[in-house]
Amino acid sequence: MAEPRKFRVEVCFSPEEFDLYKQEYKAVVAIDVLRATTAICTAFQHGAEKLIPVSTIEEAREYQGKGFLVGAERNGQIVEGFDFGNSPYSYMGDFVKGKTLVLSTTNGTKAINRAAKSHDVYIGALVNLDAIIKQFIDHPTDVLLLASGWQGKFNLEDSICAGAITEALINSRKYMSDEDSTIASLFLFQKARDNYFGFLKASSHRRRLRNLNLNEDIKYCLTPNQTDVIPVYREGALVNLAS
Amino acid sequence: MAEPRKFRVEVCFSPEEFDLYKQEYKAVVAIDVLRATTAICTAFQHGAEKLIPVSTIEEAREYQGKGFLVGAERNGQIVEGFDFGNSPYSYMGDFVKGKTLVLSTTNGTKAINRAAKSHDVYIGALVNLDAIIKQFIDHPTDVLLLASGWQGKFNLEDSICAGAITEALINSRKYMSDEDSTIASLFLFQKARDNYFGFLKASSHRRRLRNLNLNEDIKYCLTPNQTDVIPVYREGALVNLAS
Numbered sequence: 081m082a083e084p085r086k087f088r089v090e091v092c093f094s095p096e097e098f099d100l101y102k103q104e105y106k107a108v109v110a111i112d113v114l115r116a117t118t119a120i121c122t123a124f125q126h127g128a129e130k131l132i133p134v135s136t137i138e139e140a141r142e143y144q145g146k147g148f149l150v151g152a153e154r155n156g157q158i159v160e161g162f163d164f165g166n167s168p169y170s171y172m173g174d175f176v177k178g179k180t181l182v183l184s185t186t187n188g189t190k191a192i193n194r195a196a197k198s199h200d201v202y203i204g205a206l207v208n209l210d211a212i213i214k215q216f217i218d219h220p221t222d223v224l225l226l227a228s229g230w231q232g233k234f235n236l237e238d239s240i241c242a243g244a245i246t247e248a249l250i251n252s253r254k255y256m257s258d259e260d261s262t263i264a265s266l267f268l269f270q271k272a273r274d275n276y277f278g279f280l281k282a283s284s285h286r287r288r289l290r291n292l293n294l295n296e297d298i299k300y301c302l303t304p305n306q307t308d309v310i311p312v313y314r315e316g317a318l319v320n321l322a323s
Numbered sequence: 324m325a326e327p328r329k330f331r332v333e334v335c336f337s338p339e340e341f342d343l344y345k346q347e348y349k350a351v352v353a354i355d356v357l358r359a360t361t362a363i364c365t366a367f368q369h370g371a372e373k374l375i376p377v378s379t380i381e382e383a384r385e386y387q388g389k390g391f392l393v394g395a396e397r398n399g400q401i402v403e404g405f406d407f408g409n410s411p412y413s414y415m416g417d418f419v420k421g422k423t424l425v426l427s428t429t430n431g432t433k434a435i436n437r438a439a440k441s442h443d444v445y446i447g448a449l450v451n452l453d454a455i456i457k458q459f460i461d462h463p464t465d466v467l468l469l470a471s472g473w474q475g476k477f478n479l480e481d482s483i484c485a486g487a488i489t490e491a492l493i494n495s496r497k498y499m500s501d502e503d504s505t506i507a508s509l510f511l512f513q514k515a516r517d518n519y520f521g522f523l524k525a526s527s528h529r530r531r532l533r534n535l536n537l538n539e540d541i542k543y544c545l546t547p548n549q550t551d552v553i554p555v556y557r558e559g560a561l562v563n564l565a566s
Contacts, residue, residue: 093477097339100475232343234336234477234504260527261477264511271510284503 086256088222089249091242091265094229095191101259105224108195109204109212109245112228113237114285115166116188117205117311118301119151120318122168125307127177130317133189134182143182149175150182156292159184167297168207180317187228195226196313203311203318206241206276206301211308213248215321220254225265236268236283237302240276243269244304276302329499331465332492334485334508337472338434344502348467351438352447352455352488355471356480357528358409359431360448361544362394363561365411368550370420373560376432377425386425392418393425399535402427410540411450423560430471438469439556446554446561449484449519449544454551456491458564463497468508479511479526480545483519486512487547519545 092101102108111117120131134140137152137159144150144162152158153165164170166185183189195201204212204225216223225245227238243265249255257263272279277299280286289298300306310321335344345351354360366374377383380395380402387393387405395401396408407413409428426432438444447455447468459466468488470481486508492498500506515522520542523529532541543549553564 093336094340096343097337097476100339230503233340233502234507236503236506239507258525258527258530259476260473260479263479263525264477264482264507267514268507268510271514282501282506284501287501 087220087254089216089225089246089255089257089262090259091225091227091239091246091262093227093234093239093261094232095187095194095226096229096232098194098226101224102195102198105222106200107202107221107223108199109202109223109225110188110192110195110228111204111225111238111241112185112188112191113205113241114289114301115168115297116183116185116228117203118207119166119168119171120183120203120311121205121208121307121309123171123176123181124309124311124320126172128171128181129178130180130319131311132180132182132317133192134184135190135193137184140182140184148182149179151184153185155186156288156294167294168300169297187230191226191228192313192318199224201313204241204245206244206304207306208309209241209244209304211310213245215310216245216249217252217254230285235285237280237285239265240269240272240279243267244273330463330497332459332468332489332498332500332505333502334468334470334482334489334505336470336477336482336504337475338430338437338469339472339475341437341469344467345438345441347465349443349464350445350466351442352445352466352468353431353435353438353471354447354468354481354484355428355431355434356448356484357532357544358411358540359426359428359471360446361450362409362411362414363426363446363554364448364451364550364552366414366419366424367552367554367563369415371414371424372421373423373562374554375423375425375560376435377427378433378436380427383425383427391425392422394427396428398429399531399537410537411543412540430473434469434471435556442467444556447484447488449487449547450549451552452484452487452547454553456488458553459488459492460495460497473528478528480523480528482508483512483515483522486510487516
């Protein structure tokens with residue numbers, strides 16, 4: 081008896097390359113471990129009802145004018161005039177419960193909005209790693225893991241997170257991969273898996289954040305499986321799939 | 324006493340990302356292991372005087388009309404009407420000696436022409452690996468290793484070759500790196516170094532070429548240090564630096 085067709089899981093290293101990959105997939109997992117997608121998971125974990133990802137600071141200001149809670153980050157820092165940036169610690173607390181938040185970040189929210197035009201978008205990070213894996217094993221579909229990168233360039237932490245998801249999906253025997261980017265992500269994950277923090281010591285973005293005294297943030301972002309929320313994009317905003 | 328300033332060596336995974344990296348470097352090493360830059364090295368090893376890389380088939384046909392020896396490859400195959408593609412075996416023999424050749428390939432010649440507009444361009448491959456390394460240790464400068472990729476996407480073999488060059492330059496203590504793409508290339512090279520052929524078994528482009536019965540080509544392209552030529556771009560054509 082022939083094996084059933086396997087679904088595809090592949091990794092795209094940067095939103096700049098998304099157009100080269102996007103055709104063949106039904107779903108996209110947007111990944112920005114340091115820190116946008118980690119912060120988004122944290123907001124839902126603490127009861128946020130919706131989160132509107134916006135690409136520009138201008139849009140963020142418009143929402144602010146309408147009374148929304150708005151976060152805005154560029155180059156690792158809170159944009160002047162906003163209450164918070166993309167530190168996950170900013171999204172912990174009762175004040176987010178039941179609220180609609182708005183967020184604009186350097187890389188992550190752009191990746192989300194770019195993919196949302198054409199695909200079902202899920203939010204992935206190390207903090208919700210096993211939840212994302214379980215979702216795609218229970219409901220298999222062709223899925224592209226979209227790393228947010230850094231200003232269009234490849235970054236290590238998102239690629240490693242993508243490699244972790246890939247390995248688990250392939251081990252489920254429901255998925256196959258054949259892109260070189262996916263093979264590279266798997267190798268990088270296998271190298272990093274025992275010590276994300278140590279492996280990423282040299283990474284450019286970790287260095288950037290360390291210079292901003294964000295070591296606590298980094299530790300949080302690199303600790304897997306702190307929540308089982310799965311933020312998904314529905315009609316202009318992210319919501320928690322389970323709610 | 325302060326250490327002298329180190330030069331930068333970094334890796335760009337694809338010509339599509341070149342604009343994100345290009346500003347900071349004086350030299351670019353264009354790498355297309357399977358097979359354009361390997362074939363180019365082979366042509367110079369066998370005595371070619373010049374090689375004109377052209378981006379389009381139309382340009383290639385024009386040169387053919389003028390009586391040049393012209394190679395043209397798309398998607399791994401010789402383009403109809405041309406004498407050869409980018410198999411290194413096509414460039415071995417007395418017929419190339421003293422000649423000006425013309426070549427157009429899917430990825431490699433585009434990467435060369437793109438970088439040549441703004442940078443000193445060198446041709447790198449595994450077959451001339453140590454020659455390229457020696458050149459940049461003897462004459463250090465800020466250098467970007469530009470992988471040709473596959474139709475704009477990341478590929479393994481070029482990134483591994485770039486990782487091999489990076490490791491040697493950093494070990495010389497004259498160079499530093501800090502891009503994540505460079506760190507990833509180093510890890511992939513260290514994983515692959517003992518057995519390029521085995522490591523790349525799963526790679527997408529190797530599979531593509533194997534389906535075209537090009538296993539002999541692949542073995543040749545993955546065997547390091549078969550020549551010490553260093554093709555460089557000068558006034559519209561590649562020449563051998565040493566000649």
